[in-house]
Amino acid sequence: MSRDTRRRFISAAFVTACAAAVLLAMVPLAMILFFVVSQGVQALNVAFFTQMPRPVGEPGGGMLNALVGTIVLTGLAALIAIPIGVVSGIYMSEYRGTRLAAATRFAADTLNGVPSIVIGIFAYAVAVMPFRRFSAMAGGLALGVMMIPIIARTTEELLLLVPGALREGALALGATRGRAVLTVIVPAALPGIVTGVVLGLARIAGETAPLLFTAFNNRFLSTDLRQPIASMTVQIFTYAISPYEDWHRQAWAGALVLVTFVLVCSLIARVVTARVQRLRG
Amino acid sequence: MNPPPVSRLAQAVRDAGPTTASPPAKIDVQHLSFYYGATRALQDISLQIHPNVVTAFIGPSGCGKSTFLRTLNRMNDIIPGTRVEGRALIDGEDIYAPGVDVVGLRRRVGMVFQKSNPFPKSIFENVAYGLRINGMARTRSELTARVEESLKQAALWTEVQDRLHTSALALSGGQQQRLCIARALAIKPDVLLMDEPASALDPIATQRIEELVYSLKSSFTVVIVTHNMQQAARISDRTAFFWLGRLVEYDRTDRIFTAPVEKLTEDYVTGRFG
Amino acid sequence: MRNEFSFRLAVGACAVLLIAVVAAIGLELARESSLSIRTFGLRFWLTTTWDPVAGQFGALPFIWGTLYSSFLALLISTPIALGVAIFISELCPTRLRAPLVFLTELLAAIPSIVYGLWAIFVLVPIVRQLETITPDVLRSLPLFSGPPLGVGMLAAALVLAVMVIPFTSAVAREVLKTVPVVQREAAYALGATRFEVIRSALFFARTGIVGAIMLGFGRALGETMAVTMVVGNNPQVSLSLFAPQYTMAAVIANEFTEATEELYLHALVEIGLVLFVITLIVNAASRLLIWAMSRSAVPASPRTTTIAATV
Numbered sequence: 010m011s012r013d014t015r016r017r018f019i020s021a022a023f024v025t026a027c028a029a030a031v032l033l034a035m036v037p038l039a040m041i042l043f044f045v046v047s048q049g050v051q052a053l054n055v056a057f058f059t060q061m062p063r064p065v066g067e068p069g070g071g072m073l074n075a076l077v078g079t080i081v082l083t084g085l086a087a088l089i090a091i092p093i094g095v096v097s098g099i100y101m102s103e104y105r106g107t108r109l110a111a112a113t114r115f116a117a118d119t120l121n122g123v124p125s126i127v128i129g130i131f132a133y134a135v136a137v138m139p140f141r142r143f144s145a146m147a148g149g150l151a152l153g154v155m156m157i158p159i160i161a162r163t164t165e166e167l168l169l170l171v172p173g174a175l176r177e178g179a180l181a182l183g184a185t186r187g188r189a190v191l192t193v194i195v196p197a198a199l200p201g202i203v204t205g206v207v208l209g210l211a212r213i214a215g216e217t218a219p220l221l222f223t224a225f226n227n228r229f230l231s232t233d234l235r236q237p238i239a240s241m242t243v244q245i246f247t248y249a250i251s252p253y254e255d256w257h258r259q260a261w262a263g264a265l266v267l268v269t270f271v272l273v274c275s276l277i278a279r280v281v282t283a284r285v286q287r288l289r290g
Numbered sequence: 291m292n293p294p295p296v297s298r299l300a301q302a303v304r305d306a307g308p309t310t311a312s313p314p315a316k317i318d319v320q321h322l323s324f325y326y327g328a329t330r331a332l333q334d335i336s337l338q339i340h341p342n343v344v345t346a347f348i349g350p351s352g353c354g355k356s357t358f359l360r361t362l363n364r365m366n367d368i369i370p371g372t373r374v375e376g377r378a379l380i381d382g383e384d385i386y387a388p389g390v391d392v393v394g395l396r397r398r399v400g401m402v403f404q405k406s407n408p409f410p411k412s413i414f415e416n417v418a419y420g421l422r423i424n425g426m427a428r429t430r431s432e433l434t435a436r437v438e439e440s441l442k443q444a445a446l447w448t449e450v451q452d453r454l455h456t457s458a459l460a461l462s463g464g465q466q467q468r469l470c471i472a473r474a475l476a477i478k479p480d481v482l483l484m485d486e487p488a489s490a491l492d493p494i495a496t497q498r499i500e501e502l503v504y505s506l507k508s509s510f511t512v513v514i515v516t517h518n519m520q521q522a523a524r525i526s527d528r529t530a531f532f533w534l535g536r537l538v539e540y541d542r543t544d545r546i547f548t549a550p551v552e553k554l555t556e557d558y559v560t561g562r563f564g
Numbered sequence: 565m566r567n568e569f570s571f572r573l574a575v576g577a578c579a580v581l582l583i584a585v586v587a588a589i590g591l592e593l594a595r596e597s598s599l600s601i602r603t604f605g606l607r608f609w610l611t612t613t614w615d616p617v618a619g620q621f622g623a624l625p626f627i628w629g630t631l632y633s634s635f636l637a638l639l640i641s642t643p644i645a646l647g648v649a650i651f652i653s654e655l656c657p658t659r660l661r662a663p664l665v666f667l668t669e670l671l672a673a674i675p676s677i678v679y680g681l682w683a684i685f686v687l688v689p690i691v692r693q694l695e696t697i698t699p700d701v702l703r704s705l706p707l708f709s710g711p712p713l714g715v716g717m718l719a720a721a722l723v724l725a726v727m728v729i730p731f732t733s734a735v736a737r738e739v740l741k742t743v744p745v746v747q748r749e750a751a752y753a754l755g756a757t758r759f760e761v762i763r764s765a766l767f768f769a770r771t772g773i774v775g776a777i778m779l780g781f782g783r784a785l786g787e788t789m790a791v792t793m794v795v796g797n798n799p800q801v802s803l804s805l806f807a808p809q810y811t812m813a814a815v816i817a818n819e820f821t822e823a824t825e826e827l828y829l830h831a832l833v834e835i836g837l838v839l840f841v842i843t844l845i846v847n848a849a850s851r852l853l854i855w856a857m858s859r860s861a862v863p864a865s866p867r868t869t870t871i872a873a874t875v
Contacts, residue, residue, distance in 0.1 A: 020757035024655055030647025031664065034733075037726040038671050041682045048685075096578035103575065113579040116586045122847035123589065123840060124786025126813045130836045133820075134592040154585060161582065174407035178470070181365060182420035182477060183397035187571030192423065197410050215675025218788040218813070222820045242677045246789065249681050257685070264678045271673045279666075393567070 042268070049265025052258035057266075061230060062244075068255050072263055074230040075244040078145070081232055082224060082240055083214050085149025090156035091206060095195075097157070098164025098202075103190060105169075114165070117158040128154050129219035137223055145231075145238035148224025152213045159212065163205030167198040200285045204278045211274035215267055217242035241267055315379075316341040316481065316511045317362060322376035324354075324361055326369075331357050334376070335537045337530060341480075344503060344512045346526035346543065348519055350563070354535040355515045356404075359483050362513070363399040364392050380481070397424055400479035404486040406466035408458035408473075413450050416458045416469055417441060420477040436476060443509075444472035445502050464495025471502065475510075482506065484514040488521070500525050519559060523547050531555045590840065597834035599827055608834065614799040614810075616819070621831045625799040627838070629809040633717060633791065634784035636805075637724035642777055645729045649736035649776075654762055672730035680793040683723040688714040688794055691722065695806050710806040713796065718805040720795040724784045732780035735854065739772030740765060742858050775853030782846040786839065788813035812839045 063070030136147035179189035225237035248260035315338035324332035347355040427433035441447040446468040488496040530540040539555040611622025692714030751761040796808020823829040
């Protein structure tokens with residue numbers, strides 16, 4: 010084989026290997042989606058969304074308490090994360106070169122990388138131990154802390170993308186810097202910030218570990234923030250490691266609901282981003 | 291416009307007598323120098339701008355005319371590392387004195403930019419923005435009235451009166467620029483600074499802007515930066531010629547273009563250099 | 565100017581709050597593990613017996629399990645993730661690019677509990693089959709010793725690898741984007757094959773690529789649910805892929821609510837503290853590498869993908 014032929018062969022082999030890697034990576038995705046849909050659909054019915062879990066052995070029932078719980082917990086998390094995240098993002102973009110901005114960015118990236126179970130320990134120490142009780146509040150705190158860096162970094166990036174001409178226009182009309190930021194620049198970046206929030210919600214709605222010893226679980230339907238609360242993820246986990254077939258089926262159904270939610274959020278994010286691009290460009 | 295570059299003509303015009311007495315200066319700049327870090331971008335500029343007059347700043351690219359314009363409403367403050375020496379008096383008060391309310395200054399000295407920059411809001415909200423943040427309209431009806439008034443002043447009202455609450459970004463380039471002018475006019479500034487407002491527009495839109503500028507003279511003091519000499523000759527009463535950060539000559543427009551005193555000015559207006 | 569100052573103060577306070585939260589996490593972890601640290605000292609991490617009922621707290625199996633599973637996951641996922649990144653950024657026809665990127669983002673977005681579900685019910689039986697049909701000649705090696713249970717290190721490493729692939733791939737893609745186009749054009753102009761051009765791009769971006777791999781490693785270290793469900797939950801130190809083992813995150817998840825005595829709780833929190841510190845170091849180091857890489861090249865776009873922004 011001449012040298013040239015050998016080089017070409019290596020190149021072709023390399024390209025094939027990369028394509029194979031893509032296919033290989035798609036296999037688990039396809040498997041997961043296939044099983045989640047095929048197994049989940051079997052147990053998914055109206056009762057799933059409207060009924061409470063039945064005692065072990067009795068077929069049927071649903072995940073109403075877990076659904077409500079997840080909604081409550083993500084709502085709490087958003088309440089904590091959106092203000093802190095957005096305002097921190099404003100600081101990081103407005104005062105970009107300062108040391109505080111750099112430190113905040115570093116802190117946000119660090120927080121992003123903290124394992125979710127560790128955040129659960131933190132929330133336990135801060136919100137469970139003093140009250141000697143698991144609570145939805147503690148679970149919301151854990152999820153909220155996880156959500157902060159996602160929103161902060163997204164907000165920062167989007168604010169930096171707003172054209173400087175808008176800021177100049179606002180300042181020239183006699184706006185103070187803060188006014189210009191809050192009334193022109195942030196609203197201009199709002200679609201993107203909302204997208205970031207939606208994606209953040211999708212991510213934390215699927216979290217289990219930080220809830221295991223903060224929100225814990227609750228057999229009953231509850232919205233009391235000071236009481237433990239059920240959640241989709243913890244319920245799926247409990248069902249999955251149990252020995253009951255019926256519970257396994259419900260776990261798949263719950264997984265289907267979760268994956269659908271995540272998918273819908275991703276699509277919404279893409280549609281909003283595409284629409285904003287078209288409006289701008 | 292090809293003025294005869296003859297010194298005898300210049301002499302004749304000068305012999306015709308002094309200009310008519312002008313009212314007290316609206317803007318009085320005294321020995322202003324401007325620094326980007328260590329670089330001296332504007333050198334010792336002194337001139338007086340009179341009220342209800344259109345003053346044009348002309349000069350080749352990079353001569354400092356836009357930079358100088360921006361010193362008049364302290365827009366250069368937002369660029370880090372800049373410094374000003376000298377004084378700029380507006381209505382007799384130095385705007386660079388310590389403790390000056392810059393926000394209030396910018397209310398009185400409005401600005402229109404080279405590339406139109408409407409906010410991504412509705413047409414109505416764009417014009418109302420300045421009114422809202424400066425607390426200039428107390429009731430909804432007052433706000434609506436003033437928005438209408440500004441849009442009429444900017445010769446945009448008839449085109450947008452049916453779609454005030456649609457996005458400003460859907461307007462054409464020329465309409466957006468007129469919207470920006472309306473937005474600036476809404477807060478009733480004394481002075482309107484315009485930084486090459488028509489340079490990004492087609493000839494027809496440019497003509498409308500020029501007519502607009504000319505009509506604003508009666509109510510405002512207008513300072514317009516332009517790289518288009520014919521435009522300066524068409525619409526301005528006085529013209530200042532800048533070169534490499536210095537003010538070379540400042541006089542009535544007809545004199546600058548027919549009988550300039552400085553050779554440099556003469557070379558520029560006759561197109562010997564760009 | 566008063567207005568400017570108060571705005572900056574208000575907004576800056578929030579930034580300080582964010583930093584305070586991170587500091588608070590570290591402080592709380594240290595506080596709630598102090599008893600264990602004082603009681604056991606370094607012995608904690610060198611002893612292998614974990615029997616809280618009998619009062620024995622040896623955490624070596626957990627750190628072993630975490631590091632071993634993450635290392636194996638890295639071994640499996642890195643070639644695939646890099647292959648995906650290279651394919652999408654260099655070799656892919658333009659029309660395929662957006663859908664492929666979407667699919668990798670989907671892979672990253674799937675909640676770990678769903679991965680765990682799939683791992684328990686689908687992956688483990690497959691692994692059990694593989695383990696059963698392993699020839700005896702391999703069985704004699706310590707790497708493949710032990711009964712074919714299905715659950716164990718191999719299953720955990722596999723599910724971790726799948727979860728890490730989209731992260732490493734997304735960051736690697738971003739890193740490859742910062743390689744200046746002129747580099748590639750020059751190489752093609754010299755008659756290089758696609759492989760050779762990509763190889764030189766990879767070399768140029770090697771710091772960032774290493775950073776991307778480390779980021780994946782950090783992700784694997786902290787993963788809890790999917791691993792807990794299939795690792796076997798047996799605190800033993802073993803080289804065998806077939807052996808059920810335990811990770812730091814898994815033991816915390818499983819035993820935290822049962823830790824009724826203070827010492828037990830503190831021991832678990834100490835494990836959490838060390839996990840926190842390890843992931844902090846790995847993530848910071850990887851971000852440093854990626855940053856160092858981007859400094860030497862022209863940044864391609866100010867907008868990183870959401871995935872990259874979330875690591």
